[in-house]
Amino acid sequence: MSFDLVLFGGTGDLTWRKLMPGLFQAFRHGSLPEGGRIIGVARDVLSDAQYRELIHARFDEVEGEKRPHPDEFARFAELLQFVPMDLSQPADYARLAARLAEREADVVVMYVATAPTLFAITCEQIAAAGLARAHTRIVLEKPLGHDLASNRAINHTVRRAFAERQIFRIDHYLGKPSVQNLFALRFGNALFEPLWRRETIANIQITIAEDIGVEKRGAFYDGTGALRDMVQNHALQLLCAIGMEPPINAHADAIRDEKLKVLRSLKPWTAHSVAQQVVRGQYAAGHPGGGTPVAAYLHEAGVARDSRTETFVALRTEIANWRWAGVPFYIRTGKRLAARDAHIEVNFRPAPHAIFRAPHGAAANRLVINLQPRDGLELHLLAQGQDQRHDRQHASQLLTPVHLDLDFDKRFGTERVGAYERLLLDVIDGRLNLFVRSDEQEEAWRWVEPVLDAWRADPEPPRSYAPGTWGPSAASAMIARDGYCWSEEC
Numbered sequence: 001m002s003f004d005l006v007l008f009g010g011t012g013d014l015t016w017r018k019l020m021p022g023l024f025q026a027f028r029h030g031s032l033p034e035g036g037r038i039i040g041v042a043r044d045v046l047s048d049a050q051y052r053e054l055i056h057a058r059f060d061e062v063e064g065e066k067r068p069h070p071d072e073f074a075r076f077a078e079l080l081q082f083v084p085m086d087l088s089q090p091a092d093y094a095r096l097a098a099r100l101a102e103r104e105a106d107v108v109v110m111y112v113a114t115a116p117t118l119f120a121i122t123c124e125q126i127a128a129a130g131l132a133r134a135h136t137r138i139v140l141e142k143p144l145g146h147d148l149a150s151n152r153a154i155n156h157t158v159r160r161a162f163a164e165r166q167i168f169r170i171d172h173y174l175g176k177p178s179v180q181n182l183f184a185l186r187f188g189n190a191l192f193e194p195l196w197r198r199e200t201i202a203n204i205q206i207t208i209a210e211d212i213g214v215e216k217r218g219a220f221y222d223g224t225g226a227l228r229d230m231v232q233n234h235a236l237q238l239l240c241a242i243g244m245e246p247p248i249n250a251h252a253d254a255i256r257d258e259k260l261k262v263l264r265s266l267k268p269w270t271a272h273s274v275a276q277q278v279v280r281g282q283y284a285a286g287h288p289g290g291g292t293p294v295a296a297y298l299h300e301a302g303v304a305r306d307s308r309t310e311t312f313v314a315l316r317t318e319i320a321n322w323r324w325a326g327v328p329f330y331i332r333t334g335k336r337l338a339a340r341d342a343h344i345e346v347n348f349r350p351a352p353h354a355i356f357r358a359p360h361g362a363a364a365n366r367l368v369i370n371l372q373p374r375d376g377l378e379l380h381l382l383a384q385g386q387d388q389r390h391d392r393q394h395a396s397q398l399l400t401p402v403h404l405d406l407d408f409d410k411r412f413g414t415e416r417v418g419a420y421e422r423l424l425l426d427v428i429d430g431r432l433n434l435f436v437r438s439d440e441q442e443e444a445w446r447w448v449e450p451v452l453d454a455w456r457a458d459p460e461p462p463r464s465y466a467p468g469t470w471g472p473s474a475a476s477a478m479i480a481r482d483g484y485c486w487s488e489e490c
């Protein structure tokens with residue numbers, strides 16, 4: 001099967017950081033179909049050869065095994081071409097059309113990795129140039145809009161040109177092997193299903209922590225913030241994967257129908273619940289871990305000096321249905337936190353009647369789904385491991401926390417298919433399972449919007465937190481009000 005993959009934003013940040021490495025890995029693993037072209041598109045005036053050199057130079061910065069061997073890169077580079085285009089100029093699309101017409105590929109993928117403001121016009125112009133054909137697929141990066149209305153407007157424009165089955169809305173968290181494993185854990189094994197409910201589960205915590213700041217994306221980030229950048233999409237998709245009912249099969253719409261039901265069941269916000277159950281923060285200057293000093297968010301390039309954009313959010317919500325009613329779901333995410341660490345904790349209720357003693361503060365049973373940097377599962381239990389010689393009188397009653405640890409990297413190797421590699425191949429193959437449908441996206445925007453509105457009306461700025469910590473202390477106070485704690489605090 002031959003394919004043409006057009007990368008709008010072909011010299012942009014996402015292309016360097018994620019798309020080219022993903023495509024190269026697919027090429028190296030032999031999974032990229034033969035006879036493909038990868039056509040970078042951007043305003044820069046470059047020849048095919050110059051584009052190849054540019055990409056080559058970027059790969060030179062890559063260290064370790066992921067760095068291509070020269071002959072390997074030379075073969076990959078044969079796929080690369082470049083078309084200079086100003087995306088707002090209709091005439092430039094004719095140039096792209098001419099390049100595509102040089103040969104008829106079985107599948108044409110238009111990957112719109114541009115600034116979100118260009119999504120609508122790019123789709124319109126693709127259609128106007130006669131390039132939205134039956135064998136064309138369009139990939140849209142997040143953020144798709146900045147609120148419900150703008151999201152709907154983009155979706156409306158895209159759907160005028162493409163059928164829903166041709167639209168691939170990326171949430172790269174769905175492509176992570178660890179998230180695939182979450183689906184496998186829940187729907188490939190019957191073990192946890194009877195326990196996966198309000199009667200046995202006390203609370204669920206979703207943490208996506210990053211230790212980096214906003215890097216070179218200050219201008220973009222300042223108009224976005226953590227709620228739109230991470231919660232509306234990645235964190236809610238994880239919450240859906242945890243909270244959804246088993247789908248009737250593994251087809252895209254069966255999975256997406258179930259995720260949609262979760263999003264529709266999220267407890268709506270009130271002014272009171274936003275004030276009580278959402279904490280927003282912004283990182284200050286400091287020395288994370290006593291090391292190199294880092295600038296405050298307000299002094300990052302591209303950020304307004306009086307910005308009220310949040311770089312941290314912690315919130316509590318509930319899924320209002322029979323399975324989950326009353327179980328708190330906590331989400332927290334932020335930049336410049338203590339570690340790069342994404343995980344989900346399923347905290348089970350304690351034994352209903354205690355005949356043993358557990359050390360003070362020892363958690364009851366807990367399933368930890370580690371997403372990154374480690375990818376694995378930990379099942380925390382209580383066992384009798386105490387050295388019985390020292391305390392013979394109580395030894396038989398005293399329990400010790402232990403855990404079973406399954407490390408998927410060790411089990412399956414670290415050379416597993418990365419998120420972008422997987423998602424790019426899925427687009428070429430036309431598999432929609434790991435992409436987000438428009439109604440899911442709209443529902444997620446509908447849910448976060450009242451929080452954004454409440455913040456706009458709030459005279460208080462976000463709470464400041466020191467870099468290298470777990471965010472403002474108000475996030476701990478919020479969860480402590482329910483009698484729980486974040487894992488690193490318990």
Ligand code: BG6
Binds near residue numbers: 210229
């Ligand atoms: C992106 C956000 O969607 O996800 C970034 O825009 C964030 O701000 C990134 O850094 C995190 O992705 P990952 O895969 O590194 O956890």
